[in-house]
Amino acid sequence: MPKIKSAHHSSEQLRVLGVDTGGTFTDFVYYEQGNLTIHKVLSTPHAPEQAILQGIKELGLETQLDNLSIVHGSTVATNAVLEKKGVKTAYISNKGLSDILTIGRQARKELYNLTPEPETPPVPASLCYEVTSRVDADGNNRQSLANDELQQLNDFISEHQPQSVAINLLFSFLNDEDECRIEQSLKQAFPDLFISRSSEVLPEYKEYERGIATWLNAWVGPLVQGYLKRLATGVQPAQLSVMQSSGGTIAAEKAADHAVRMLLSGPAGGLAGAKYIAAGQSNHSFHNNPFHNESVLTFDMGGTSTDVAVIEGELQLTSEGHIGDYPVAISMVDMHTIGAGGGSIAWVDEGGILQVGPQSAGASPGPACYGQGGQQATVTDANLILGRLSGDAFLGGAMQLDEGAAQCAIAKLATQLSLSSAHNAVEETASGIIQVANEHMTRALRVMSIQRGIDPKTLVLVPFGGAGGLHVCALAENLQMSQAMVPIHAGVLSAFGMVVAPHSRDLSHTINTLLELAGEAQLNEQLTILADRGVAELTSEGIDKAEIKIYYSVDLRYSGQSYTLSVPWSELHESVQAFHDLHQKRYGHQHNQAIELVNLRVKVSASPVVLTLPKLPLATNKAVVTSQRTLYGIDAAVSIYQREKLSYGHKIKGPALIVERVSTTWLEPDWVCEVDPVGNLLLSKTSF
Numbered sequence: 001m002p003k004i005k006s007a008h009h010s011s012e013q014l015r016v017l018g019v020d021t022g023g024t025f026t027d028f029v030y031y032e033q034g035n036l037t038i039h040k041v042l043s044t045p046h047a048p049e050q051a052i053l054q055g056i057k058e059l060g061l062e063t064q065l066d067n068l069s070i071v072h073g074s075t076v077a078t079n080a081v082l083e084k085k086g087v088k089t090a091y092i093s094n095k096g097l098s099d100i101l102t103i104g105r106q107a108r109k110e111l112y113n114l115t116p117e118p119e120t121p122p123v124p125a126s127l128c129y130e131v132t133s134r135v136d137a138d139g140n141n142r143q144s145l146a147n148d149e150l151q152q153l154n155d156f157i158s159e160h161q162p163q164s165v166a167i168n169l170l171f172s173f174l175n176d177e178d179e180c181r182i183e184q185s186l187k188q189a190f191p192d193l194f195i196s197r198s199s200e201v202l203p204e205y206k207e208y209e210r211g212i213a214t215w216l217n218a219w220v221g222p223l224v225q226g227y228l229k230r231l232a233t234g235v236q237p238a239q240l241s242v243m244q245s246s247g248g249t250i251a252a253e254k255a256a257d258h259a260v261r262m263l264l265s266g267p268a269g270g271l272a273g274a275k276y277i278a279a280g281q282s283n284h285s286f287h288n289n290p291f292h293n294e295s296v297l298t299f300d301m302g303g304t305s306t307d308v309a310v311i312e313g314e315l316q317l318t319s320e321g322h323i324g325d326y327p328v329a330i331s332m333v334d335m336h337t338i339g340a341g342g343g344s345i346a347w348v349d350e351g352g353i354l355q356v357g358p359q360s361a362g363a364s365p366g367p368a369c370y371g372q373g374g375q376q377a378t379v380t381d382a383n384l385i386l387g388r389l390s391g392d393a394f395l396g397g398a399m400q401l402d403e404g405a406a407q408c409a410i411a412k413l414a415t416q417l418s419l420s421s422a423h424n425a426v427e428e429t430a431s432g433i434i435q436v437a438n439e440h441m442t443r444a445l446r447v448m449s450i451q452r453g454i455d456p457k458t459l460v461l462v463p464f465g466g467a468g469g470l471h472v473c474a475l476a477e478n479l480q481m482s483q484a485m486v487p488i489h490a491g492v493l494s495a496f497g498m499v500v501a502p503h504s505r506d507l508s509h510t511i512n513t514l515l516e517l518a519g520e521a522q523l524n525e526q527l528t529i530l531a532d533r534g535v536a537e538l539t540s541e542g543i544d545k546a547e548i549k550i551y552y553s554v555d556l557r558y559s560g561q562s563y564t565l566s567v568p569w570s571e572l573h574e575s576v577q578a579f580h581d582l583h584q585k586r587y588g589h590q591h592n593q594a595i596e597l598v599n600l601r602v603k604v605s606a607s608p609v610v611l612t613l614p615k616l617p618l619a620t621n622k623a624v625v626t627s628q629r630t631l632y633g634i635d636a637a638v639s640i641y642q643r644e645k646l647s648y649g650h651k652i653k654g655p656a657l658i659v660e661r662v663s664t665t666w667l668e669p670d671w672v673c674e675v676d677p678v679g680n681l682l683l684s685k686t687s688f
Helices: 048-058 076-082 147-160 175-189 207-235 253-263 265-283 379-385 403-416 425-449 467-480 490-500 520-539 572-587
Strands: 015-021 025-032 036-042 069-073 089-094 128-131 141-143 164-167 196-197 238-243 248-251 293-299 306-312 321-323 326-328 337-338 344-348 353-360 460-464 485-486 506-515 546-557 565-568 596-606 627-629 638-642 650-654 656-659 662-665 671-675 681-685
Touching: 015 490, 025 048, 025 490, 036 164, 036 490, 048 207, 069 076, 069 265, 069 490, 076 207, 076 253, 076 265, 076 425, 089 207, 089 403, 128 147, 147 175, 164 175, 164 207, 175 196, 196 207, 207 238, 207 253, 207 326, 207 681, 238 253, 238 265, 248 506, 253 425, 253 596, 265 306, 265 337, 265 460, 293 425, 293 467, 293 681, 306 425, 321 506, 337 425, 337 506, 344 379, 344 403, 344 425, 353 425, 379 403, 379 425, 403 425, 425 467, 460 467, 460 490, 467 490, 467 662, 467 681, 520 546, 520 596, 546 572, 565 572, 650 681, 662 671
Parallel strands: 015 069, 069 238, 089 128, 089 164, 164 196, 293 460, 460 485, 638 656
Antiparallel strands: 015 025, 025 036, 238 248, 293 306, 306 337, 321 326, 344 353, 485 681, 506 596, 546 565, 546 596, 627 638, 650 671, 656 662, 671 681
16 A cells, blocks of 8 residues: 655634534634634524635735635525525436436435325426437446537536536446547636536436535535635635535635535534544543543534534545535545534424424524524523523624513413413423423434444533533433533634544445455555545645645445445455444344445545644642532522633532633533643543
């Protein structure tokens, strides 16, 4: 195998601004010469770049854009897919196969519904075009595309005037000659047409998944392209990069060509930040227990949703993700997302049962307590009513919360639940909202841990996002976890992850053969070809070749299986053993039958930015209580601590509230907190 090269570079002269655009807030983390500055503004969903430009102005960077690197987690592609608001797209396929995207895998959402509502096809039949090209399963060209067909295709495009085109021909991952001919012909005839070619987007088998990825890339690519152009113009002369779903960044001018790789842009930033913080903890003691394995269970609770993932040293990636109704076979961080966030709306169903989410109040009007006209109760309103949020100190006092509006919104629910005559009806309803939301998140945490063969008690729970710290103790208790860590700047950790994420590319190629028939030397040669392509792309963005690392992996399965497991590749026998072990861990058994090699994968990554987080002074006395407050369900007044005033070694016993500018941590009874050298809060449960 080729040698892996790497180098670390100094960050002393580095100026980086990480920006994460969320459904409710847009977060900023600015790093310069060892100092971190954090900021939040309300998102502007109709034009996300406006919130970014506003934040840059409020940070005082408007006149300091020279030599500034901006790394952005964009929701433009995600929102376009979820809201089904992509551009007019034509789909080009082989004869007889234009309805592949409509038929899909014939999986039904409602198995026992005999009269389901018909699904709107991704591409209407009028925008599908079939060509007579044909390549067989060995990559042999059985029927070449005629030149007159190319002209007929041009006429079709001219007639229908789509904004983009998706090209998906059979076995193009083995022979892409005709796909390339179509692309070249269209480029010459329509220079402004956005073209997405399957052999470039996803050179893997499974024509449906490859076709969906290619179509998604074409469907949202022009939107991403237009947005990034507007943003790049607004932040000139700063250098703009965009976070990809795999946890690495890509130059903005190339991001639109890879729009499908941005669908988990923001959440991937959070995991990159959590990984960085967890790795930094490996040399610290965690209440006398060494925190060496860097294995953490994370949940990112923002305003709209909660994203759950496991990090075991490195970010876990998958090629079996979904966005909305669509499978996305592009490599992305492996996470489970549910509609439970601070802005999730509480409601009563037809059976009189309290529900929370998945609908969200978003940024506008937002929760009722935001005072922007919201009338429906949310998780944030419930936390305010229970006393876990301070109405006059939200966002460090930059935003006032309207407790009266929250009371009115939750009182309506109490009436629907027939609790209006009960003592503390509003507080009881608010407590119920929190319990329901916590149960939703607990189930999501179980999906990524217990259902994957991982005992959550062996992991550390790491919350982030603006609302994560308010729920961490309850969720840990639900999973019988005794340790948690609230990272420094957890409320803006996704933006922090943008700062520390490396430039990277993920490449793949289908082989689909029995592993015993695949020569190790030939596999190494094909991996090298993929790696060289990735290195060339990174060096074209100005990355020093000496700073690039290369990671190899393979997708394997037992003969006869439909799905694969991805394991690292170094030598044949090591990868085989790793596959057996992972299959045993994931499914509880392993086989002696033949193993199939399905896909080769290469990750090419620059050395990550190495930041020096400022160390806190050693505590010389007890943590200072800044105030006290009565919380519903707690007998005595609860002490409130300002996180910015805590020092290394400070210990706090629950119940307590630890407040900071962008989030709050609710330390429940029987929990203790210790501050580590850089300000992370290490939480431990004293008893179960």
